[in-house]
Amino acid sequence: MTTESVFIQMMxxxxxxxxxxxxxxxxxxxxxxxxxxxxxxxxxxxxVHWLQSAxxxxxAWKLVAVNLSDLxxxxxxxxxVLLGFMLGDSDWDRRFAEGLGQVLRQYGVPLLGGDTVSNxxxxxxxxxxxxxxxxxxxxxxxxxAQPGDLLxxxxxxxxxLAGFELIEAGFDPPPALAAAYNRPxxxxxxxxxxxxxxxxxxxxxDGLLIDAERIATASGVAIEIDLAKIPLSDDYRxxxxxxxxxxxxxxxWGDDYQLLFTISADIALxxxxxxxxxxxEGSGISLLDAGAALPLPPSLGYQHH
Amino acid sequence: MTTESVFIQMMxxxxxxxxxxxxxxxxxxxxxxxxxxxxxxxxxxxxVHWLQSAxxxxxAWKLVAVNLSDLxxxxxxxxxVLLGFMLGDSDWDRRFAEGLGQVLRQYGVPLLGGDTVSNxxxxxxxxxxxxxxxxxxxxxxxxxAQPGDLLxxxxxxxxxLAGFELIEAGFDPPPALAAAYNRPxxxxxxxxxxxxxxxxxxxxxDGLLIDAERIATASGVAIEIDLAKIPLSDDYRxxxxxxxxxxxxxxxWGDDYQLLFTISADIALxxxxxxxxxxxEGSGISLLDAGAALPLPPSLGYQHH
Numbered sequence: 058m059t060t061e062s063v064f065i066q067m068m069x070x071x072x073x074x075x076x077x078x079x080x081x082x083x084x085x086x087x088x089x090x091x092x093x094x095x096x097x098x099x100x101x102x103x104x105v106h107w108l109q110s111a112x113x114x115x116x117a118w119k120l121v122a123v124n125l126s127d128l129x130x131x132x133x134x135x136x137x138v139l140l141g142f143m144l145g146d147s148d149w150d151r152r153f154a155e156g157l158g159q160v161l162r163q164y165g166v167p168l169l170g171g172d173t174v175s176n177x178x179x180x181x182x183x184x185x186x187x188x189x190x191x192x193x194x195x196x197x198x199x200x201x202a203q204p205g206d207l208l209x210x211x212x213x214x215x216x217x218l219a220g221f222e223l224i225e226a227g228f229d230p231p232p233a234l235a236a237a238y239n240r241p242x243x244x245x246x247x248x249x250x251x252x253x254x255x256x257x258x259x260x261x262x263d264g265l266l267i268d269a270e271r272i273a274t275a276s277g278v279a280i281e282i283d284l285a286k287i288p289l290s291d292d293y294r295x296x297x298x299x300x301x302x303x304x305x306x307x308x309x310w311g312d313d314y315q316l317l318f319t320i321s322a323d324i325a326l327x328x329x330x331x332x333x334x335x336x337x338e339g340s341g342i343s344l345l346d347a348g349a350a351l352p353l354p355p356s357l358g359y360q361h362h
Numbered sequence: 363m364t365t366e367s368v369f370i371q372m373m374x375x376x377x378x379x380x381x382x383x384x385x386x387x388x389x390x391x392x393x394x395x396x397x398x399x400x401x402x403x404x405x406x407x408x409x410v411h412w413l414q415s416a417x418x419x420x421x422a423w424k425l426v427a428v429n430l431s432d433l434x435x436x437x438x439x440x441x442x443v444l445l446g447f448m449l450g451d452s453d454w455d456r457r458f459a460e461g462l463g464q465v466l467r468q469y470g471v472p473l474l475g476g477d478t479v480s481n482x483x484x485x486x487x488x489x490x491x492x493x494x495x496x497x498x499x500x501x502x503x504x505x506x507a508q509p510g511d512l513l514x515x516x517x518x519x520x521x522x523l524a525g526f527e528l529i530e531a532g533f534d535p536p537p538a539l540a541a542a543y544n545r546p547x548x549x550x551x552x553x554x555x556x557x558x559x560x561x562x563x564x565x566x567x568d569g570l571l572i573d574a575e576r577i578a579t580a581s582g583v584a585i586e587i588d589l590a591k592i593p594l595s596d597d598y599r600x601x602x603x604x605x606x607x608x609x610x611x612x613x614x615w616g617d618d619y620q621l622l623f624t625i626s627a628d629i630a631l632x633x634x635x636x637x638x639x640x641x642x643e644g645s646g647i648s649l650l651d652a653g654a655a656l657p658l659p660p661s662l663g664y665q666h667h
Contacts, residue, residue: 060450063455068459072474077473090395090397092395096444096491097444098444100479136392144366158376161376168376168377171373172404173405175366186401186403186444186491
């Protein structure tokens with residue numbers, strides 16, 4: 058067991074309140090005054106979540122976007138954010154503040170508060186708490202997928218992977234791929250439109266395959282994914298091809314921040330999305346490629362360990 | 363201007379929503395579904411907020427307590443917390459988790475979520491978001507003090523200072539002084555009892571004098587403080603004496619987490635507290651010692667700079 062998994066187990070032993078959802082969901086849900094409050098806190102660290110060469114404005118953007126993405130997965134409207142910030146180089150700080158202002162204006166989300174500590178030469182980490190209010194109840198969870206449901210995903214997968222690879226290798230990626238990695242778009246409106254219709258929903262942060270497996274586990278169902286259906290952008294295909302390996306990588310790298318959901322086959326999709334699989338009886342996920350079973354890759358996505 | 367004050371100015375330029383209270387209050391207040399939600403996020407850093415030799419369980423306790431203290435200053439009942447944690451040495455992490463469990467059980471507050479990042483040898487910083495619901499509205503703020511009001515404080519001042527000094531010097535302090543520094547007590551029940559009665563309220567985190575000045579500024583009033591009235595514990599007097607310098611230090615060191623409030627002179631104090639001063643017309647704070655005016659010390663408390 059790794060340091061992180063041990064710590065998360067200790068936290069789960071403490072987080073026994075139902076609102077915490079066993080620390081196994083995208084966000085906590087607490088009931089107050091006839092509303093369902095949605096709360097999430099995600100951190101990012103230099104060298105792990107961003108390259109040392111990254112534009113600090115992009116770091117701020119992504120920090121807000123990944124937290125708003127968790128709210129989107131609950132169909133919530135954002136109410137505000139609180140920032141936990143490590144001070145350091147003043148140019149870096151100023152540029153971060155610019156990006157923070159941009160992303161909050163873009164999504165109309167107020168900065169409510171926060172705190173700073175001095176960094177003193179260490180690698181930085183930044184954290185953000187986002188709070189939202191559910192627009193539909195019951196609030197979607199990862200449980201609830203039913204045999205017969207379709208598995209669907211919004212947008213394209215793998216663009217962030219392609220953008221990251223090119224940036225890290227010193228290339229200047231196509232703008233859409235760079236943006237997918239640096240400035241992901243939280244699917245807030247999609248989340249609101251989907252919440253009343255889905256049986257399960259989450260955002261794809263760690264990789265489609267591992268996230269689909271989480272829905273399967275939480276729902277007590279099996280999920281079959283058709284690799285040929287994984288939605289890939291033209292830019293992605295141009296840069297990385299669309300063979301089986303490329304598709305598997307797009308399905309297991311993460312950082313996509315698309316919404317992954319299950320929905321009854323009888324309901325018309327309320328947002329633009331791609332049907333990529335089907336829910337069945339059983340457990341775990343399985344892969345099909347052009348109708349034939351395909352073994353699962355050794356890694357389904359980013360594991361917290 | 364320091365790095366921190368520049369950054370906070372940039373944040374204030376972004377945080378224009380009234381709920382943020384100009385980032386000049388203990389917590390943000392947002393209205394939702396007939397309730398007033400109270401939100402705060404405070405961080406602690408190794409070498410700044412805790413000694414390297416500190417028991418990690420005490421660090422966890424204090425991190426929760428200082429955030430709950432901000433909720434107490436708003437008369438709020440805590441609804442839950444989210445943790446932002448830097449992983450490191452696994453013994454440290456385990457001991458931190460134990461302290462976290464203890465303090466959350468002590469105050470009946472659920473852990474709702476959070477995130478971890480790996481530390482990789484750097485000095486650690488930890489952050490916590492606390493959310494609460496107001497038990498009385500309008501929610502107390504730092505503004506609202508009226509000429510003629512009394513200035514009061516709960517509990518004793520300076521015990522955390524005395525505990526810190528002795529621990530840092532390698533002594534074993536009296537248990538109450540060590541506890542005041544390591545395991546401060548958020549005055550949650552006092553805050554609830556005071557909220558309907560006070561004209562202004564905050565918690566004393568940076569020092570009585572600087573915090574009283576903040577109330578004076580926010581309220582547009584003058585506040586006169588009688589140094590002889592500063593409440594000092596028997597342990598404090600035994601360790602540090604009670605002469606003028608000792609009293610001034612107790613009034614400007616901070617880390618007390620007592621509630622400082624103004625209240626009409628016509629109202630009986632609803633909690634145990636000491637009357638230490640009086641609100642008048644004008645601006646700023648002034649000091650009296652045994653009836654005679656005393657110049658303000660060069661530092662009124664901990665400045666965020």
